[in-house]
Amino acid sequence: MSAITPDPAHALTPSGNLARRLRVSLAIQGLAVSAAALAAAILFILVGFTVVKGIGALSWSFLTGNLPAATGQAGGIGPALVGTAELALMAGIISVILGVLTALFLTEFASPRVASPVRLMLDLLAGLPTILAGVFIYGLVVSRFGQSGIAAAIALAMVMTPLVARATLESLQRVPETWRDAASALGVSHWRTVLTVVLPGAASGITTAAILAVARGAGETAPLLFTSSLYGNGVQLNPMHALPNIPLEIYTLIETGYPQSVSMAWGAAFLLMATILLVNIGARILLRRGERKRGL
C-alpha cells in the first residue's frame, strides 16, 4: 500500500532513555496512588474525629431530653431527632412521588422533543444551590404563612426530587428493552407493562434512590435555615409549626461557642453522620444484591 517500508533496525535501536521513561511512569503512578490514599485518609480522619469527640456526649438523657432552654445550657436532642425524622419522611414522600413520575415520563412516555427540555430542567434543579431552595420557599410560603414543617419539607423535596429522578432514570434504563418488547408481544397494554414489568424491574434501584435521597435530605441545613429555624425546645409534631431538627440544632449549637454546646454539637453530628453513612452503605449493598438477583 504505502511505499514506505519500515526500517526494522531503526525501531529496534535502543533510545537509551527507557529507564527514565519507566521511572517517570512509576513516579506518576505513585502520585495517583498517594492521592487515593490521601482521600481515604481524609475520610478516616473526619469520621474518626467525629466518633472520638461525639461518642462521649451520647447518653440516654442526651438522646431523649429537651433541647437546651437557653444558649449554653445543658440539654438533649430528643425533639430534634423527632423533627428531623418527620421532615425527612414528608420530604421523602413528596420527592419519591415526583421523582419517580418524572423518571417514568422521561423513559416511558415522552417523545424526545418533550424529554430534552424536561431533562434540562431536571439538571438545573439538581444543580440549584440548596440555599436558593430555602430562599424560594421563604418567599413563596414563609413570608405569607410563617415558618412551618410543611414549608421546610417542600424545600427539602426540591433538593431531593432530582436525586430520586436521576437514580430512578438510571435504573429504568437498565431494565432490558426485551422485557418491554416481550410484554407488548403478549398484548399487554402500555400502562400494565409499566406498572407490572418495568417498575418491578427497577424496584431495587428506586428503593435505593429513595433511601439515599432521604439520607441526604436528613442532613441538609440550608433549605431549613429560613423555613424551620424558629422552634421551641420541646417536641413538636404539628407540621404547621416550625419543627426542631438536627442539622440546624448543630448549626446553632456551634454558633453559641460554649464548650458544653460544642460538645453537644459533636454528639449530634456523630449521630447524624453515623446514621447517614450506615444508611448509605446499607443502600449500596441492597442495590448490588437486588440487581444480582435479577441478573441485571
Place this chain on the structure above:
Amino acid sequence: MSSLLTSPPLPPTARDRTRRARLRRVDLRANRFLIALTWVGAIAVVVVMAAVAFQIIQGASQAINRFGPLFAFHSTWVPSLNKLGGLSFLFGSLITSLVALVFATALGVSIGLFLALLAPRAVANVLGPLVEMLAAIPSVVMGLIGIIIISPFSAHTLEPVFHAVLGWTGLFGAPPQNGSSLFTASLVLTIMVLPIISSLTRDIFRTVPIELRDGAEALGATRWEMIRGIVLPTTVSGITGACVLGFARAMGEAIAVTQVVGNASLIHANLFLPGTTIASAIANQFESPQNNLTLSGLYYLALVLLVIGVLTNLLSRRVVAHGARLA
C-alpha cells in the same frame, strides 16, 4: 391433558365481545391516566425551576432598578446607607471555589485515574465507594469539623508552609492566629467537591476503549505515556465537564463555608484573611435584613448565584455533549 380433548374454540359470544370492549376501554383510560400522572411530575419539575427564577427576579427587582446591572461589580455593602454592591461576595465565592477547584481537580483526576486504570478491581471496588462516602457527610458536620479541626490545622501547619514557599505571589500572606479564612473555606470545599470530580472522572476514564489502551501499550508506551497520549486527550471534555460541575457545587455551598470563612466583606488577595461568599451572605443576612432594600439586594445576590449556577450547568452539558460527538 383435558385441554386437548375440548372442542375447537367457538366464535366469541356477545358477552365475550362486550367484556373485551370494556377491557379495552379500561386500558385506554388507565393509559391516559398514567400518562397524565407522569406529565404532572414532569411539569412540576419545570414549573418549580421557572418559579424559582421568577420569584428571585421579582424579589430583586427593587435592587435591580436602583443599582442596575453593575451591582455585582460595586464593592461597598453598607445597608444603613443604602449603598449595596455584590463585588466582595462575588469575589469571595469565586476565589474560594477556584482554589478548591485547583486542589480538587489535581487530587480528583489522580484518584479517577487510579480507580479506573491502575488499581486492581478489588481495591477499586473498596476505595471508590469510600471516596464517594465523603459526599455523604452533611455540610453542617463538615462545617463543624472545619471550625474545630481544619481551621487550626490550616492556620498552624499549612499556612506557614504556603507562606514560606509561595509567599512572594501575594496570595499567601503572613499566617494569622485565627483560622477563619478564605483558605480554610477552600480546604473545606475541596473535601466536598473531591468525591464529585473523582467519581465522575473515574466513570469517564472507564469509557476509553480498551483496544486503544492496549494498542498504546503494545507499541511500547509506558503506563504514563498511555495515559498522557490516549486517555487524557480522549476524555478532556469529560474532565472539564466534571470540573465545571464541581465548581458549581462549590459556588453554591452555604452552610459549611459560612462556618469557616469568617464573614468579613473584604476584598484582598491574601487568602489567609477572612472573607465572605454570596451563599454565606444570604445565609447570614436573609432572615433579618436591615431594610427592604437590603432584602432586595440579597435577592439580587441570589440571582447572581442562580445565573452562575445555570450557566455553569449549561456549560458542562455543552462540553460533555461536544466531547461525546468527537468520541
